[in-house]
Amino acid sequence: MVNNILDGKKIASSIQSDIEQQVKTLKQSGVVPGLTVIIVGDNPASITYVTNKKRTSERLGMNSALLELPESTTELELVNKIVELNNDPTVHGILVQLPLPRHIDESKIIHAISPEKDVDGFHPINVGKFVIGEESFLPCTPYGIMEMLHFEGIDVAGKHVVVVGRSNIVGKPMGLMMLKNNATVTYVHSKTVDVSSITKQADILIVAVGKAKFITSEFVKDGAIVIDVGMNRDENGKLCGDVDFENVRNIASFITPVPGGVGPMTITMLMKNTLESAKKLST
Numbered sequence: 492m493v494n495n496i497l498d499g500k501k502i503a504s505s506i507q508s509d510i511e512q513q514v515k516t517l518k519q520s521g522v523v524p525g526l527t528v529i530i531v532g533d534n535p536a537s538i539t540y541v542t543n544k545k546r547t548s549e550r551l552g553m554n555s556a557l558l559e560l561p562e563s564t565t566e567l568e569l570v571n572k573i574v575e576l577n578n579d580p581t582v583h584g585i586l587v588q589l590p591l592p593r594h595i596d597e598s599k600i601i602h603a604i605s606p607e608k609d610v611d612g613f614h615p616i617n618v619g620k621f622v623i624g625e626e627s628f629l630p631c632t633p634y635g636i637m638e639m640l641h642f643e644g645i646d647v648a649g650k651h652v653v654v655v656g657r658s659n660i661v662g663k664p665m666g667l668m669m670l671k672n673n674a675t676v677t678y679v680h681s682k683t684v685d686v687s688s689i690t691k692q693a694d695i696l697i698v699a700v701g702k703a704k705f706i707t708s709e710f711v712k713d714g715a716i717v718i719d720v721g722m723n724r725d726e727n728g729k730l731c732g733d734v735d736f737e738n739v740r741n742i743a744s745f746i747t748p749v750p751g752g753v754g755p756m757t758i759t760m761l762m763k764n765t766l767e768s769a770k771k772l773s774t
């Protein structure tokens with residue numbers, strides 16, 4: 492069988508080596524990139540992700556802090572913590588792990604983070620800048636997907652990209668990044684009529700719906716590139732994506748696995764954003 496796997500782990504590792512070198516160089520001028528990750532509550536998946544973020548940033552030579560706050564934390568307490576970090580010159584990146592407990596308004600929290608330290612790229616100022624083509628932090632998952640395609644020499648210009656899902660974190664910015672790179676973009680979402688007739692037109696199909704194995708071969712054109720953002724558990728509790736990997740693999744020209752596809756790229760782009768933030772804030 493041909494190897495058509497887009498290996499996110501391998502690409503992430505190569506980009507991380509470059510980041511590690513740049514961190515070393517920056518440290519020689521007395522600046523140590525600092526990332527603080529905040530988690531509220533004890534969602535097991537979120538704990539895995541924040542632990543990975545802390546470990547990776549430490550491995551790359553950054554200063555890293557993980558603030559683990561109890562589920563009972565109030566919105567005001569969390570905002571106050573963020574304000575403290577906004578004013579701390581040793582912190583270049585602040586990330587609040589999502590989702591937050593239901594009693595905390597996500598939007599208020601994202602607004603509280605200084606746009607200059609918003610390494611997640613979720614603050615409305617960064618979103619707005621990105622939409623009008625100004626330099627800003629880019630959200631890590633779609634940014635990671637763009638970098639992955641770039642690394643593999645895949646040019647998206649003129650391609651029909653279909654994005655399944657329209658979240659603020661992945662779907663919406665994904666389509667806009669593709670547009671910026673001259674792709675023709677279609678969004679498919681929960682109210683779309685006849686989803687498969689549209690996804691079957693995609694040269695590049697990006698799926699971020701949070702439904703295990705939702706995309707089967709009937710949704711995919713022969714030779715399409717399939718990018719799976721999903722992170723679900725199947726009926727046996729095994730990690731799987733939104734794409735039925737074994738079913739789609741044979742007709743895709745390239746496909747990302749879960750795990751080992753988009754996930755490692757997300758964490759890598761967070762490191763890249765933190766490094767860039769440290770460079771900017773220290774000049």
Ligand SMILES: Nc1nc2c(c(=O)[nH]1)N[C@@H](CN(C=O)c1ccc(C(=O)N[C@@H](CCC(=O)O)C(=O)O)cc1)CN2
Pocket residue numbers: 539540586587588589590611631632660722730749750751752753754755756757758
């Ligand atoms: N503040 C944020 N919250 C969330 C984001 C985000 O970008 N910023 N994205 C997702 C979760 N996420 C990052 O936080 C994330 C998910 C998965 C992975 C990953 O590397 N997955 C591994 C498998 C991990 C496992 O074994 O469970 C893989 O795909 O290989 C990284 C980051 C929601 N919240």
